[in-house]
Amino acid sequence: MKHMHYTEIEEEIPTEEGVKGMTVRWLISEKDGAENFAMRVFTIQPGGYSPHHQHDWEHEVFILEGNGILRSGDRKEPLKPGDFIFIKPGELHQIRNESDKIARFMCLIPSKGKC
Incomplete structure (x- = not known):
């Protein structure tokens, strides 16, 4: 079992092209023994965004x-706290922070061996 506060996980800066002002924390991944899914928390600074991409x-x-x-x-x-999104395979998507405060979201994906 793994139990921590998300702030105990080191923030990483994504290296994908098209990212601005965004960090990610890999909360749960294959490194923890999670064979099926990975859980991440992203923080986007005001004016920042994820890449406009698909996979x-x-x-x-x-x-x-x-x-x-x-x-x-x-x-x-528009997105606000409490909203959820299901993104299908191949669907083009991007999250942008056009506000003056940070935006934070949790994202679940299949483990790397599954995608």
């Missing part, structure tokens, strides 16, 4: 803090 696996997102914009192609939808 071959689904993932689930839960907005923890702050407000943002979910972008999928030309579609844009």
